[in-house]
Structures are given as structure tokens and as C-alpha cells.
Amino acid sequence: MSAEIICVGTELLLGDILNSNAQYLAQQLAGLGIPHYYQTVVGDNPTRLKQVIEIASQRAEILIFTGGLGPTPDDLTCETIADFFGAPLVERPDIIEDITKKYVQRGRVMTASNRKQALIPQGAEVLPNPTGTAPGIIWQPRSGLTIFTFPGVPSEMYRMWEDTAVPFLKSQGWGKEIIYSRMLKFWGVAESALAEKVAPYLNLPNPTVAPYSSKGEVKLRVSAKAASQSQAQDLIAPIEKQIKDIAGLDYYGADNDTVASVVGELLRGAGETLSVAESCTGGGLGQMLTEISGSSDYFWGGIISYDNSVKVGLLGVNSQDLAKYGAVSSIVAEQMAAGVRSRLSTTWGLSITGIAGPTGGTETKPVGLVYVGLAGPNEQVQSFEYHFGAGRGRSLIRHLSACTALDNLRRKLLI
Known part of the structure; x- marks a missing residue:
């Protein structure tokens, strides 16, 4: 026994909207232990939809x-399904009443085109839509x-799935x-x-590792199938520890x-604080840290x-070193980290300087070259050199730089 998710809409094929419904349903099916092996996206075309069915x-x-x-007119899912299985569409007065009531509540008048939403295949049960006008x-x-069948509006679909579909299944x-x-x-x-x-x-057969x-x-996704979440967790725990x-x-x-x-949790647990000095990431490192609620406990x-x-002016980088070694260098990264730590009086100072591209690279300092500086207690200062590669693009190089800088601090905090 398995399920298949079929998402209908030309806007999905064109990439105009993200197909979050498929992700949600896939997660929900896994939670119910219902396997599904295929997902299909098809445009608003009855012939192709029938082929999919x-x-x-x-x-x-x-x-x-x-x-x-x-x-x-391009909303054809219900009538195409009915036509495929040779069932007539019947108008449901209870759906008409529900749609009319919702329009009145919103201070609007239901148009004739909305009656189309009341047509369902003979023998089908209505899947109520508490928030929208289109039932399933x-x-x-x-x-x-x-x-x-569900409408494409995610919030409506989620509610209908949880309220009606899950109990039915x-x-x-x-x-x-x-x-x-x-x-x-x-x-x-x-x-x-x-x-x-x-x-x-x-x-491994159960749990699986991918x-x-x-x-x-x-x-590494470690997944187990069991009668309950606690039993699944018991299957996963020893594998997780070994990995x-x-x-x-x-x-x-x-x-x-x-x-x-x-x-952040490591800093909070140690009662330590952090400040950052950024060049090529332009604030991306600080953004990652402040996305965490409560980060003001440790990020200053x-x-x-x-x-x-x-x-030079704010971080105290030596201007002669800048002239000799350039802004993208280990010595500048170290001075940036030490400078921000001193200026903000934190336990740790973390810095990033590099060439994110796509321009600015040279033969000796290519795009993707990044230095991370780390200054800690007892005036300990060190730097790390990375070559992320020009082909990865500016945005990804900046992301990798920020995450790698944090990872260096993480490892230091765990040693």
C-alpha cells in the first residue's frame, strides 16, 4: 500500500511558486507510516492530467x-478526475450554502462562477474546507x-488534511x-x-540511513518504522550514537x-560572549547569530x-600590514578578530575577510579565497585559510564563509 502526491498547476511547472504542499504531504505521510514513492506535478491540462491519473x-x-x-476555467481537477472514472458531476446544495455563507461573512456576493466548486463526482464525500471556499x-x-483532493492554498490544505483526511485514513x-x-x-x-x-x-533495513x-x-537522515514514535526512537538511538x-x-x-x-548554546553554557568583524560577508555572520532568539545573552x-x-580606524588593523599583505590575508584576519574582541570586550572575536567575487580575484588571490580569524582568552589568536572556488558564486561563498567561521569557533569551544 502506498500513496502518490499529484500537484496540479501550470504555475508550479513555470516555477512561479514553490511547491511546499508536496513537502508537507510527504512529511505527513511519513508520520502516518504510509510510504509514497512518486510525486507528480502537472499543468492545468485535462489530457495530461488524465495521463497522470x-x-x-x-x-x-x-x-x-x-x-x-x-x-x-483552468481549475479542472475535480471534473477531470470524474471524467476519467466515468462518473457524473453532481451539484451539492450544502456546498453552495457554505460558500454563500462565507461570502456574506466577508461582505461580498458569491458570483455564478463559484457554483462550479459545488460540483463533485457522484458517490464522493465532501472534504470540508473550514477557511476557504473550495471543498475537496x-x-x-x-x-x-x-x-x-485539496485546494492549492497551503493554509487551507493543511487544515483540511489535519481535520478530515488524517482521521479518515x-x-x-x-x-x-x-x-x-x-x-x-x-x-x-x-x-x-x-x-x-x-x-x-x-x-540497513530498519532504521535506514541516507x-x-x-x-x-x-x-544523514536516520529513519525508522515502528508502531510508535518512542519505539522508532529506540531503534534510531544506537545507530545515531555509533554515527x-x-x-x-x-x-x-x-x-x-x-x-x-x-x-550559541555552547557560549551560553560556558558563560562566554562573542563579537564579530566582517568584510566579505557584509553582516551575514551577525545575521546568522541574531536569527536565534535570545542570542543577546552571548552575542554583543x-x-x-x-x-x-x-x-584600521575601528579594528586597529596595522596599515603597514594592510599595504604589505593586503586585506585578504591571515595577518589581517587575526588583527580584525583581536580588534573586535578588544573593542567590544568579549570573550571571543571572530573575523572574516575574503574575495567573494565574481570580480576582484587575482592569480595569487583568486575568487573564493577566505581567511577566518579567531581571537580568544589569554590573547590567543589564530587564522584559517579556505579556498571555496570561484564557480560557487558570490552568495554561496559568503554563506560558506560565515558557517565555516562559526564552525571553527564551535570546534574550539568543544576542545
């Missing part, structure tokens, strides 16, 4: 449609096949097992290198953790020293 109905027992339930359906057009005996996952996160290690280290775990990589971060032991300091957190949030502020005069 033909294929999906042969490989899944639950078809979940989102989109195409509105009053406009729950329909079993043949034995072994259940169809759900559970009443049919689905959802007796759940799929629970832990997302383990790593920084400072390549996906291929980590996958090689944990290779024996990648073929690697992912995005923007310099590597993730953490193998990864060592490359492991930094799980699930909703970020490098910034983990660094920063200086964006984009121009060399700011490096």
Missing part, C-alpha cells in the same frame, strides 16, 4: 491531489483506490505504524568522505539545529569593516 492509479492505492479546485473530496471510485486502518526520522548534521566534511566512513550503515548535501552542510562516534567533531547537531544555534555585536579605513 492512469499511471498513478496503477501504482498507488491513495492519490492525493492539490490545486485546481477554484472557480476559474474523499472518493473511492473503485475497490482499493482512495482519492483526496486512520479509520480505514492506515497509519498503524509511523515513520520517524532524525536528521544528523555535519560541517567540515565532504559528503563522499562521510558516506565512506558510515558505509556499513547505508544498507546521506544528503546542501550548501556545504552534509546530512556520532565515527564522525567526531564533524557532527554538530540534529533536526532544527544550525551551526549558529549550536555555537559586530563591525562590518568593508573598507580598509574601517579596519
